[in-house]
Amino acid sequence: MNYIPVGLTHFLVLSAVLLVLGIFTMLTRRNAIAVLMGIELILNAANINFVAFTRYGAINLGGQAIALFVIVMAACEAAVALAIVLNLFKRQGSINVRQADQLRD
């Protein structure tokens, strides 16, 4: 079997594996913070795709700019989600997402 040098496909496969691991984390965890970690994995997988296409594709640094926006949005999302999780823990004493089904006080 001949050796294939690392190219675009390798990076895309890596990001596909990372995406699938993130989706699995999101689907199976019941701890709200672990679900958040799954979302971070998914966003990072998307970012690898953007940067890989900047490198090997014809989008000319646009992908890196979008990846930068994705990082900033991930920071926003983490801040708001952790505030919500802390509030949930204060009110219910648990961060199990299966128990978070009550909107009123």
Add this chain to the structure above:
Amino acid sequence: MPLFDIFFYLFAAAIVASAAVVCFSRNIVHAAFSLLFTFFGIAGIYVLLAADFLAISQVLIYVGGILVLIVFGVMLTNRVTNIDLRSALKSRIPALVICLALLCLLGSFLVEGHWMKFDQMPWSRSPWNKDAIEQATHAVQGTPREILDHQGSQGTAMALGTLLLTDYLLPFELVSVVLLVALIGAAMIARKETFLLAKHNRPEGSR
């Protein structure tokens, strides 16, 4: 095997292994700390992709900001850290089936897929993209080391800064407003209860 490939496989192995720990670990603290290695590995992948500014941003924002927030969250909700909060096996099997199917689908697309050459792309004749195509077709020739030398010698920070303040000015401003709103909102949500209580229980004379 060239050095580029060795580093790629090293970083890829670190990323996949630590992401698997995030995915399958019973202990939420272990998951949080292995997320650190995932983020560092992704920063290494950005370096391999000649995205130096993005790699630094990844380390500063993800490792220095988001991961610290996550670890704070884990520590502050401390009472549940040692309880296994995964789903029952019965509901994990459908998730596993869905994820494996998705992985096979993506893998078959990516491995079997034939990427178009740039001059075969349907939009390649449009005049405004000529420079990009020329640059890209020029860049993909040569060994990875030559490409890194060619693209990485100047660094991307200056080009990226120019791009953010010209072509991407509107998204840039929108993102800054969204970041401000999200941070104020997060602070408000996190301290809402004490804020209301303080207003309620304040003695009459203190106003």
